[in-house]
Amino acid sequence: MKKILLLSAAALFVSTSAMATPPDQPGHRSPAPGTNNDTMSTVKDTTSHAVGTMSAETTSSLQGFVTGAAISDMYEVEAGKIAETRATNPDVNAFAAKMVQAHTETTAKLKSILGNLKHQPAAHVHLDDRRQGLIDDLRGAKTADFDARYMSQQVDAHKEALILMQGYAKDGNNAAVKSFAAETAPVVRDHLNMAEPLYKTVSK
Numbered sequence: 001m002k003k004i005l006l007l008s009a010a011a012l013f014v015s016t017s018a019m020a021t022p023p024d025q026p027g028h029r030s031p032a033p034g035t036n037n038d039t040m041s042t043v044k045d046t047t048s049h050a051v052g053t054m055s056a057e058t059t060s061s062l063q064g065f066v067t068g069a070a071i072s073d074m075y076e077v078e079a080g081k082i083a084e085t086r087a088t089n090p091d092v093n094a095f096a097a098k099m100v101q102a103h104t105e106t107t108a109k110l111k112s113i114l115g116n117l118k119h120q121p122a123a124h125v126h127l128d129d130r131r132q133g134l135i136d137d138l139r140g141a142k143t144a145d146f147d148a149r150y151m152s153q154q155v156d157a158h159k160e161a162l163i164l165m166q167g168y169a170k171d172g173n174n175a176a177v178k179s180f181a182a183e184t185a186p187v188v189r190d191h192l193n194m195a196e197p198l199y200k201t202v203s204k
Helices: 002-020 038-057 062-086 090-115 129-139 143-171 175-202
Strands: none
Touching: 038 129, 038 143, 062 090, 062 129, 062 143, 062 175, 090 143, 090 175, 129 143, 143 175
């Protein structure tokens, strides 16, 4: 019994440590706060959203869905952590805290489902180039631009995630993961409904 408890504690420590480590690509160096040009960041984020929407619309395989959902959650948690320390609007700060909690929970739930599969999709532990760019736009944003930049990204990210969840819930090729997508879609829509009016407020 003691050995089991020790192993459980060790597993929890490893899991906690992994979550505490930023999901940046190996060797990546992000810009310092205040060094980004907001106009350039807007163009980059807009292009990123167009690519993300197209990707979400064409994803129907288990591996594709798992990759999309996992990286989306990694981005959401890291972006939320950044916003918790950099946002100046208290409502944005509160929203960010909710996103960290919610997307940590969906990550754990999806991992649990995948753990029961005989053939598990490959795990992803780092951001892709697109989400790394979004995180860099947040880290490098000037303080005056940060809240609008974060909330703009949140609107786009949740639109993409909603397309991904609804699409896999409809056409996915794994029953358990389809159920997860169907259950998660309304939660994502709720987040989007919170993000849109908040973005309008901070972008005035």
